[in-house]
Amino acid sequence: MTWTELRTALAAEGYVASDDLAVALQLALSLGRPLLLEGAAGVGKTEIARTLAQARDMRLIRLQCYEGLDAAQAIYEWNYQRQLLTIRAAAEDGETGRAVEDRIFSRDFLLERPLLAAITQQAPPVLLIDEIDRADEEFEAYLLEILSDFQISIPELGTIKAVTRPVVILTSNGTRDLSDALRRRCLYTYVDYPDRATELAILKSRCPEVEARLADQVVGFVQKLREEDLEKSPGIAEMLDFAAALMGLGIADLTDDPAVLQSTLTTLLKTQSDQARITPEVAGRIAGRAA
Numbered sequence: 001m002t003w004t005e006l007r008t009a010l011a012a013e014g015y016v017a018s019d020d021l022a023v024a025l026q027l028a029l030s031l032g033r034p035l036l037l038e039g040a041a042g043v044g045k046t047e048i049a050r051t052l053a054q055a056r057d058m059r060l061i062r063l064q065c066y067e068g069l070d071a072a073q074a075i076y077e078w079n080y081q082r083q084l085l086t087i088r089a090a091a092e093d094g095e096t097g098r099a100v101e102d103r104i105f106s107r108d109f110l111l112e113r114p115l116l117a118a119i120t121q122q123a124p125p126v127l128l129i130d131e132i133d134r135a136d137e138e139f140e141a142y143l144l145e146i147l148s149d150f151q152i153s154i155p156e157l158g159t160i161k162a163v164t165r166p167v168v169i170l171t172s173n174g175t176r177d178l179s180d181a182l183r184r185r186c187l188y189t190y191v192d193y194p195d196r197a198t199e200l201a202i203l204k205s206r207c208p209e210v211e212a213r214l215a216d217q218v219v220g221f222v223q224k225l226r227e228e229d230l231e232k233s234p235g236i237a238e239m240l241d242f243a244a245a246l247m248g249l250g251i252a253d254l255t256d257d258p259a260v261l262q263s264t265l266t267t268l269l270k271t272q273s274d275q276a277r278i279t280p281e282v283a284g285r286i287a288g289r290a291a
Contacts (some may be wrong), residue, residue, distance in 0.1 A: 002026070006055075015044070015051035016194070016201045024189040025052065034147050034168035036132075036183065039191035042235015045171040048191075049128040058167070059125040063114035065135035071142055075115045075152060083109055105156040115142075119150055119162035127166040132182075133175045140182050147185040194236070196223055202236060207243050217254045218243045220290035225268060228278065228286075234268040241267040254287040261287060 001009070003019075003026035010017050017025070021037075025048070028035035037045040053060035063074055071077075083104040090100045103109075112120065118127040129143070146152060150162035170186060172178060194202065200219045203210060210218070222242065226233045234242070245264045246254075254261055262280045269275045278286075 001029075009055040010048075010051050011205070013051045013054045014205050015047060016198055016205060017048065018194070018198065021048065021189055021191060024187055028169075028187050029167060031187070032165055034170060034186040036170045036172065036178075036186035036188045037191050038172045038174055038188070040193070040233065040235070041173050042233070042237060043191045043193055044236050045191050046128065046130055047236075049126055049130075049169040049171075052167070052169070053126040056126075058123070059121065060128060061114050061118045061121075061125050061166070062128040062130060065129065065131045065133075065139070067134060067136060069135045069139050073113060074139070075113050075142060076154065077111050077113065078105070078156075079109045079111050107157070110154075110157070115146055116152055116160070118166040118168075119146070119152065119160070119164075121164055121166070124164040125166050127168045129168065129170040131173060132170050133172040133178060137176075137179065140179050144181055144185070147182070193223075193226060193233075196220070199223065199236070199239065203240065203243055206240050207247070210243055210247060211252060214246060214252055214254075215243070217287070217290045218246065221254060221286055222268065224286045224289055225278070228282070230269070230274045230277065231271045232269075232274060234270075238268050238270075254290060255284070258284050258287075 003023045006026050006029075007017050007019070007022035010022070024035055027033070037048065039045055049062075050060055052058070086104050086109075087100060090096065090103075110116075114127070118125055132140070132143075147168065150165055152160050154160060193199075196219055199222070200215060203215050203219060207215075218239065222234055222239045242264060245267050249260060249264070251257065251260060251264075258280050262283055265275065265278060265283060269278055
């Protein structure tokens with residue numbers, strides 16, 4: 001599959017990818033390398049992994065990163081309750097020693113978390129490591145063995161090597177610098193907010209019933225709104241919610257009813273300070289320049 005064919009396949013699933021992103025995805029697939037996508041929240045980084053899995057009929061395995069994430073949540077842990085019950089049952093039967101230990105530290109008692117699950121699938125999955133920048137720096141060390149050799153070392157069992165090689169996509173919102181070691185193991189693409197033509201194509205793909213004039217106004221309004229000094233600029237998902245809200249209210253023109261326009265900004269502005277900053281006067285000014 002060429003990068004243009006991949007872009008077409010993604011578009012068929014409702015994701016309008018830029019040329020740079022489509023090429024980066026194709027290289028990740030053909031070279032078997034992880035792909036690191038960096039950019040502001042809401043530009044479609046997570047959605048590309050979901051869409052890629054759908055387009056190629058692959059399972060999506062997602063690891064949502066957060067502060068304090070460790071191996072037990074990300075890689076594996078032992079089923080302690082089941083182990084304890086097995087030990088008690090063995091003791092009642094007079095069974096002790098090495099045989100019991102070998103049994104309770106077997107794969108039957110291993111709970112696979114996303115990273116281990118991703119390398120034990122019979123068919124290659126898409127492994128999404130989402131918002132890696134939210135995890136502690138120490139957690140990145142856990143990833144290096146997986147991203148380098150696609151294997152995981154478990155002291156009680158030894159090294160588990162990948163049955164199939166997953167397609168790995170990492171996302172980062174840029175809240176902290178990632179280590180050089182992690183970056184070296186990945187291909188890299190910065191995902192920016194789409195230009196007007198691309199965002200309009202996204203809107204028409206996701207909301208084909210939207211009228212052409214309203215679609216132009218919605219995209220123009222959201223793109224102008226992103227130029228304001230906001231704590232959280234609206235992403236693509238918020239733009240789609242905004243369009244859906246306007247259509248649901250029967251609005252055909254953003255300048256028709258300033259009060260209704262202001263009420264629909266709850267779909268775009270997600271902090272109190274941003275809502276206070278975009279007054280009806282500011283919203284009206286932006287709406288007038290949106291077409």
